[in-house]
Every structure is written in structure tokens, then in C-alpha cells.
Amino acid sequence: MKKFKIIINSISTIAVVASLLFVGIQINQSNQVAKATIRQSLNETDMQIYTITMDQNALAKADYKLAKGELLNDYEEYQLEKYREFNFRDFDNSFYQFQIGLFDKEVWRAYRRMIKKLLSSDDGYLKMWKNSKESFSSSFQIEIDKIIKEIDL
Numbered sequence: 499m500k501k502f503k504i505i506i507n508s509i510s511t512i513a514v515v516a517s518l519l520f521v522g523i524q525i526n527q528s529n530q531v532a533k534a535t536i537r538q539s540l541n542e543t544d545m546q547i548y549t550i551t552m553d554q555n556a557l558a559k560a561d562y563k564l565a566k567g568e569l570l571n572d573y574e575e576y577q578l579e580k581y582r583e584f585n586f587r588d589f590d591n592s593f594y595q596f597q598i599g600l601f602d603k604e605v606w607r608a609y610r611r612m613i614k615k616l617l618s619s620d621d622g623y624l625k626m627w628k629n630s631k632e633s634f635s636s637s638f639q640i641e642i643d644k645i646i647k648e649i650d651l
Contacts, residue, residue, distance in 0.1 A: 552584070553577055582626040589613055590638040597637060610645065618649045
């Protein structure tokens, strides 16, 4: 009978520890989702602000002129720089989502390839990055600087 009580107590202790571990994991996941939701909400607010300053017609014309190798006027240059920064705001948010485990590695790799292509094919992105780098998260700055080094190699 004494052995039986010891076994039951041991099983009960293991069950309690397992339950506490499970609760801890659930709380951690809930915290990550809450952080991601807050970050997404902030990103959406940023995007709304950027959208207000963008002229869709000027962007379309500027993009066309850029593709044709034509010179852009100051306003078109300004619009494209805002668009590039807007684009990288979204990448910064995606990188954050990846860092906390809400994006698969393969999803981030696809974004990373896109960023690398933009930086290597459009000097305007490099210019924007040099001018606006400090306004992005530190971890994203490190990631983009790594990509730029890869391009330089």
C-alpha cells in the first residue's frame, strides 16, 4: 500500500509539473501573438500615414519613366523615395514577424530575395536606405546591412 501511495504521488507530481509547463508555453505563445498584433496595428497606422503622402498617378508615371530610363522630376523622385520607404516599412514588420516565429523561414527568405533584388537593381533603394535607415528597427537595420554586404561581394 505504501508503494502504491508513492507511485500515485509521483504521478500526481509529474502531472502538475506537466500542466504548469503547458500553461507556461500557452502564456508565452499568447504574449507573442499580442506583441505581433500590436506591431501589426502600428504598422497599419504607419502605412495609412504614408499612403496620405503618396500620389498614385505620380508614382505610376515615375515608375514608368524609371523603367524607360527617363529622368524624373523632383516630385517624382520624392514620391518614389516615399514609396520605397513605405515598402521597407512593410518588410521591417515582416522581419519582426519572422523573428518571433510567426513567419516560416521560407517566407522570410522569399522577402529577403525580393529585398536583395530591389537593392541591387534600383539605386533609389540604396539611397533611401542611407537616408532613412535610422527610422527602422535595429534588427532590421542589421539584416539589410547584411544583404547590402552580400550584394557588394
